[in-house]
Amino acid sequence: MRMKTSIALALTLLLGFASAATAADDDAWPTHPVRLIAASGPGGNPDVMGRLLADKFSQAFGKPFIVENVPGAGGIVAANLVAKTQPDGYTLMFSDSGALAINPVLNPNLGYDPIKDFAPITALVTLPxxxxxxxxxxxxxxxxxxxxxxxxxxxxxxxxxxxxxxxxxxxxxxxxxxxxxxxxxxxxxxxxxxxxxxxxxxxxxxxxxxxxxxxxxxxxxxxxxxSTLQRSPSTPQIATCDELGIKGFNVATMMGLVAPAGTSPKIVARIQAEAAKAMREPAMATRMTQLGMVMEEKGTENYAAFLKEDLARYDQAVKKLNLQTAK
Structure with missing residues (x-):
């Protein structure tokens, strides 16, 4: 009985030390450069957004945030890479509905699950x-x-x-x-x-x-x-389909920032807070309008809910229109 009690006490202490060590690691993050995977080639929307935020993150966290372009198959190549990466906070991905909703329903055999394999951090912009x-x-x-x-x-x-x-x-x-x-x-x-x-x-x-x-x-x-329910700030003179009689027509891709599933919630929260701060800067808002992007305010929980809704929306559309390329 005493032996069992001693073992239980030892395990409790070990778990406590492990939790303390993990918390310390989360507080110390980042201790070396962070990869920002852009699911596009140079000049693509994820690349543009990645480079705009890389400087902000580098200044805020005191370590380099380096954009790495991983183009190919509408974001599928990048998503597969990130999904299989160690969830230590040192690999993040800028991606959109193409990799996280559209392609997974067009072809379910992509090698990753858009919901289970990623930790949503924050939505950034909608692209009408x-x-x-x-x-x-x-x-x-x-x-x-x-x-x-x-x-x-x-x-x-x-x-x-x-x-x-x-x-x-x-x-x-x-x-x-x-x-x-x-x-x-x-x-x-x-x-x-x-x-x-x-x-x-x-x-x-x-x-x-x-x-x-x-x-x-x-x-x-x-x-x-x-294509969206609201006119774009970049082209306010052009009406929406909804305004012109195609009621409820609302199709656009949303770009956001995700990490591999299992990434520390504390690290995710720190990144989300800095991203929100950067996106609220007047200069950033002006730049988004120039690029035809509409800024989104969806934190981690709201973005996670949106990703599920986005997947369901495109799944319904693809099945209805018989566009699926693989079973």
């Missing part, structure tokens, strides 16, 4: 898109575009940044809601798709705002509507 067309298209308004498409089903074409991209899924949902049928032309990236609009290869496409804002202002493209 604009339905854009060439100015010589015989449709100057959204209603006229829908009517024109209905007159010639399957003959007009729309472009996307690739099969399964947010641009592809947005148009698929838009087509289903409006009853139109357009030929899908996938490009290798959003810039290539916009070039297709400029050359007349395609008649329409949902594009990220930075790629088309100047082209719309100069008259080289026409912006018909915005």
């Amino acid at each position: 898109t604009i339905l854009s067309t060439p100015p010589d298209l015989a449709a100057k308004t959204l209603d006229e575009f829908i009517a024109l498409a209905k007159k010639q089903p399957g003959k007009m074409s729309f472009g996307s940044a690739g099969a399964g991209s947010i641009h592809h899924l947005t148009f698929a949902i838009f087509a289903e809601r409006t009853g139109i049928d357009l030929l899908h032309v996938p490009y290798r990236g959003g810039s290539a798709m916009v070039n297709g609009l400029l050359t007349g290869e395609i008649q329409a496409g949902w594009s990220g705002i930075p790629n088309v804002i100047e082209l719309i202002a100069s008259g080289k493209l026409r912006g018909l509507c915005v």
Whole structure:
């Protein structure tokens, strides 16, 4: 009996020492550079956001935060890397709905679980898109575009940044809601798709705002509507689809910051607090507007709930539209 009591006491002490050591490690974090994985190539939205916050984090925590670009397959390559990384707070990822909601429902066999394998830290921005067309298209308004498409089903074409991209899924949902049928032309990236609009290869496409804002202002493209329920601060003159009669239309990708599952909640909370502080700076808000991004205020718990809702939303859309690429 005494032996059992001694063993129990020893285990209790060991667990207490381990908890104290873990708490001390969390307080000391970071003691060396932190990797910020951007799930895109240079110039992509996760890369831009990563570099904006890397400087803020480096100043706040006193250690370098280094952006590492890991492009490929719409964020899948980066997500697989981070999901399998040690959850010690030294690897974080800037990613969006593509890697954390859209691709997992398009292809469930990606090698990672978007909910179980990541610790949400904070949402950062929403990225609306604009339905854009060439100015010589015989449709100057959204209603006229829908009517024109209905007159010639399957003959007009729309472009996307690739099969399964947010641009592809947005148009698929838009087509289903409006009853139109357009030929899908996938490009290798959003810039290539916009070039297709400029050359007349395609008649329409949902594009990220930075790629088309100047082209719309100069008259080289026409912006018909915005994909979110609120107008974008970057293009306040362009109405939303909801305002123009497609009620409740709200499709956009949200970018956020996550860590591998199992990362200390204390470290997560510290990062979330510094991210929120940085995003509230007036200069950051101005920069987000320039980039066509709408700032989000979703802390760790709200972001975690959103990720589950986002996954369910795209799962429903992909199944309804029969877009799933693998079983």
